[in-house]
Amino acid sequence: MKSARRSNEPLTWSLFAAGGLLAAFLTPPLLLATALLAPLGLLGEGLRFERVRAFLDHPLGALILWALIALPLWHAAHRLYHGLSDLKVGAHRLTYALCYGFAFLVTLYSGYLVWFA
Template sequence: MKRSNEPIFWGLFGAGGMVAAIVTPVCILITGLLIPLGILTSDTYTFSRVAILASHWLGALILWVIISLPMWHAMHRIYHGLHDLGVKSCAVHKWLCYGLAFVVTIASAVLLLQMLTR
């Protein structure tokens, strides 16, 4: 039997879906409703405060998970959604979708590591 790498992508898909389902509504609530309505002050969510969060290893890890896992989820969904649109998927589509998710994951890790070393 030929070994498949599909379980890895399904695992990243599931983890990204969970992160997107839990974190995205909270981000929308905070930045889309609570700050504009004045319930939370925008002083709490300034660039300098987010930079302080990203300069701690735990904050950088949380930001990396929030960025990278939903990207894997989205690219996996797009890759398998091509079939629903009638596009016959090939290796190029797989490399484009998962390659983009990989590039975003690595780029966000590099940028967050730069924040840690400041």
């Protein structure tokens, strides 16, 4: 009996799905709140620097910020890789390494900035 070849597709698809969920449901309200409502003063004291900084200093707040940065990035890398693959652009392994390698490096760097900077 021939054994099935192991694949990393479940991991990339799960990161793609999580990033898509965050990008679709959380990014628009966050942009609305931080780019429009807060500068207009419609949120009162809710987004004062001290409050936001205290939230981000908490480990759960840092984890949420990291997820809001990293997961949509993996979503974009997955879309870009499969789009390039559909268009037959570049070598399969090279585009895979570039797309997911970039997402991996930025995830590590953003994690460093969120947790240690």
